[in-house]
Amino acid sequence: MTTSEVLLPTTRRALLHRIATAQAEGRTPSLVAAVQRDGRIAWSGARSCVDGHEPDGDTQFRIGSLTKTFTAVLVMRLRDEGLLDLDDPLEKHLPGTDVGEVTVFQLLGHSGGLAAETPAPWWERTPGETRPALVDVLGEEPLIHPSGHVHHYSNPGYTLLGSLVERMRGASWSEILRREILEPLGMERTTPQPHAPHAGGWAVHPWADVMLPEPVEDLGLMAPAGQLWSTTTDLLRFAAFLAQGDARVLSVSSVEEMRVPAAPAETGDWASTYGLGLQCVRRGDRTLLGHSGSLPGFLATLWFSVEDDVAAVVLTNATSGPLVGTVAADLVQIVAEAEPRIPAPWRPLPDVDAELLALTGPWYWGTYAYGLKLLADRGLELRPLRGAGRTARFRACPDGTWTGLNGYYAGETLRVVRAADGTVDHLDLGSFAFTREPYGGSTSIPGGVDEGGWRGLMI
Template identity: 85%
Template sequence: MTSSEVLLPSTRRALLHRVATAQSQGRAPSLVAAVQRDGQVAWSGARSCVDGHEPDGDTQFRIGSITKTFTAVLVLRLRDEGLLDLGDPLDKHLPGTDVGQVTIFQLLGHSGGLKAETPAPWWERTPGATRPELTDVLGERPVIHPAGHGHHYSNPGYTLLGSLVERLRGDSWAEVLRREILEPLGMDRTTPQAHAPHAGGWAVHPWADVMLPEPAEDLGVMAPAGQLWSTTSDLLRFAAFLARGDERVLRASSVAEMRAPAAPPEAGDWAGTYGLGLQAVRRGDRTFLGHSGSLPGFLATLLFSIEDDVAAVVLSNATSGPLTGAVAADLLHIVAEAEPRIPEAWRPLPEVDPELLALTGPWYWGTQVHGLKLLADRGLELQPLKGAGRAACFRACPDGTWTGLNGYYAGETLRVVRAEDGSVDHLDLGSFVFTREPYDRGAAVPGGVDEGGWRGLAT
């Protein structure tokens, strides 16, 4: 099946209509978009009024702050190798910045309280050589909010993370990026500098249909916050990695950690949150993840849906006008609504442990009944069977316990407590006792069970 046959004709036309409308109404010199589903390119389309041809999946555009997601991956790699902890203060690994008390986790999630921008002049339109040192990026008063108290987007924060990568790797940020992410993922059209074919950046006059070329500056020390050029094809590869992980770059559990909210959103922004180098936005009952980016002359957005296994990239060479974030979300929504994902076929487990199977079924926390279900790889799922309550999935650990993966019990330990004769007495979940019967008198229930047992109301 070719990429043009992955989606129905009506869906493809709806996608093209959305892109054409965005280019026309946004007055974009050119706009290119692509959608990926089930790991393959399902659709691509473009509109252009410059260069004499439409851009395609191999045409480079500048992607601005989508660069930050790449930088975040490099930092998570350092953590996974044991070279740092996300709770470490920056000063432990990169001393002398005047913001050394801010943690690496806070920098990744923009909760360190740092300023949003550098001191003047406007860094995105200024040669990087203007700011050769980190002190030039941070200025005299770099911290303007209490660290850890909320989300405040910071470009200088990701400059610090890029310098951290350079310090611990002993190589330039660009070289580490190429070696550790771009080459393993086959992203040979993602580069710090433009390589033909590439779009030129334009500013469109707000009150007349005329254009002005924008400069394409090398950002120097600010590169980890927004330097990169890329294509729709390369960014769809990156989206697949961010959804599933890749052991050559970053394991799936660490990528999932990037997707989790890292701090409360900014006041008034209740439709979106920020993880570790990834934005999350709500559209109806769906959550889309990814990042947007902008530099003078360019707008870019990468979004993907884990639930629907769909990703979209929208790139444009205009300083302002086309709302690439809204377009990318619409493309995902069109595909997810018009052609809902077909569920995987149910299959029985390849094998079963009788002792684990014996644990399944109803368990009571006090009088509230829960069901325990056996999953693949010895995993467990606990959920209330009546009314509201706390549900969670659990991953099996080598020591015979289970660790919570989501919700209230994320990170908590579930263990089987046995009586002296080896029979199961109860389940312990973060000190909560789950018994086979409501307040089972034969189990070790904290506080004991009244000797009179259950009773009615005497008349």
């Protein structure tokens, strides 16, 4: 993947200014960033404390918890192959963990109630051999919240998911990852161990401009939670996959499922929640998806906006410093707002079913006015004609009904109800009757309609 989408000079300068400010104010040895638009790298830039040694799109940095998204994809592949169900308890496939009642879904979304960290010592700065078995990762009291009740981020939870993948595939997590994700997506520079060129990790003193090298540890069983090294180029390939799907890895419907919030937001943080291996953030009117990561010596963030078709990656080699999540979000915003996405040309549907076309137009739920629109592939959209209301899109089903895809009616069934003579009497949507006239047709309205009909004010 090479830079092929040219941005305006003012946009490029704004992006460079943002990362230069982040590197200087964040006091980090180096920082590299890249932005993708329309599936192509549109811009990349870097800053370094050593002139002439700026990292580039091929320089590896450790990405920490961004690794979790890769592990989540491996689990979703098992689900898509029918080898497990997300609602399965862990015990069904990985027995003997003492947290077997926690479901796969809960582990993916960090709602299983597990502790955030392993027992001491600090797992990120100690060799994986320190925790040779899952009991060493989980400790004596692994559950600190009721399962399924709250979102509580858990690194040991993703160790369990990695072990689950290994048990069901009969191979190591790193080998499965290489075979099932990295090779199909062409991510040759994403590896469990660093391969030159790669950055070294540093701690920067909080009160003096001096540095200390950080140790690099193999995390052992904790690898599925934070082991990987990668580059901006590879991570933008991964972002394109997470936005669009890839039949060689996961379908678009499965990556869309990963992007749906799976647990309530933590108290006081209503702008941020978590899907299945993906963080979900609201920034103004924009939804950003991706993941952040940190390990001693490194910080990383990947954000992408499906609506804007823009993704950004920021990698740096300091234990603390630039708020790379904010920087990456700013890069997305700069491009999306300075050079908004140009919509595809409007084109008519390739064909139309006359019976479906006859269903379009105004419908009434009681006295609420809605419009029904025909979409591609026999889909439908229901939208209020004035004021606030429940908007929803529907997918056509083989049995002649439609299933809601979003909002209040997600998963609900829309069906056409016909009169004895075959004409359409009303639409039934989750037991609600939508009629062509307000309270039209007493047989379709629960409780009937007053025989006196509509009337004015009687004085």
